[in-house]
Amino acid sequence: MNIIVSGGGTGGHIYPALTIIRAIEKRVPGVRILYVGTPHGLEADIVPREGIDFAAIDLAGFERRLSFENVLRAGRALRALVRARGIVRAFRPDVAIGTGGYVAGPILLAASLAGVPTLVQEQNVCAGVTNRLLAHFAAAIAVGMEDARRVFPQEKTVVTGNPIRPEVLTATRAEGAVSFGFDPGKKTVLISGGSRGARSINRAMVEVLAHAAAQREVQYLHVTGADEHADTLARLRELGVRLEDAPHIRVLPYLYNMPQAMAAADVAVFRAGATGLAELAARGVPAILIPYPYAAENHQEKNARALEAAGAAEVILNRDISAAALEEALSALLADDARRAGMAAAMHRLGKPDAADEIAALALRICKKEG
Secondary structure, three states, rough: EEEEEOOOOOOHHHHHHHHHHHHHHHHHOEEEEEEEEEOOOHHHHHHHHOEEEEEEOOOOOOOOOOHHHHHHHHHHHHHHHHHHHHHHHHHHHEEEEOOOOOOHHHHHHHHHHHHOOEEEEEOOOOOOOHHHHHHHOOEEEEEHHHHHHHHHHHEEEEEEEOOOOOHHOOOOOOHHHHHOOOOOOOOOOOOOOOOOOOOOHHHHHHHHHHHHHOOOOOEEEOOOOOOHHHHHHHHHHHHHOOHHHHHOOOEEEOOHHHHHHHHHEEEEOOOOOOOHHHHHHOOOHHHHHHHHOOOOHHHHHHHHHHHOOOOOOEEEHHHHHHHHHHHHHHHHHOOOHHHHHHHHHHHHHHHHHHHHHHHHHHHHHHHOOOO
């Protein structure tokens, strides 16, 4: 059996794809997987490291305005479609799966035109342009959130939830605390603006951490992003914070063990990317969400508002973020055990720990390889 999987540009498209691949491999021993991505995206590095065959299509999204650059990109898009058609003909897939990003467009379109059943996986409440177009050709659409159903054909749309890494569920609070030198009996706050960091969150957190340095009842694990780490440390030093004297505060550039961090967390301060939210939901971690304001079609705010409406999160818009606003929200949530427990329960109800298995089964059904 041959399966093409495509998704690129960000970890939010790549890691769900990898999780789906592993779920398929468990069901179909000996399956051949070809991952199609861009040559310059994160997938070009991450996917081969996972031992998965990789093919590249050079493609970029269009600017949201009339420009000469868009003319050049249109030419690249046509070449990308020709390249995708060649990949499909050579690999002869039984099914093609797209998890988002521009690169999924030509490969799923080429597969559909060749008579190959395709599956679109949409993670966000607000579906992207590429996935909305591909839905017309797809045999099935798997959505991460109930609200996303509205823009897709109902008869072929299934709410599966978003795929999460298995270790997100298996990590324990005790091992998570040990990983960071924390006390598992103390409340812990996890702060992350995504793999590249979020300057607005980092700047607000500097003052929050400065006030927290002398109070050791709550532990803080702040992931700044590599580009923001040095600046954040410098600002903390300017405020007189000596992290070597504050073992209850950890400020790191990046986390390779996010599942352990989530296992140790009582509250998360996050952006509102779909993959991170799916993992928080699976763990039942209540959150203060600061959506990235420049996400396409403002999909992060829509993701965040869906969780807020469910009682699982509190939303602070990026334009309103400040040290005072963040400290007030955190203090109120940490002090109110009943409210925090209610939010955790609401978050947990949104979790879909079996999403990857459901999507794998759906992919196999549409190509008639599984009942």
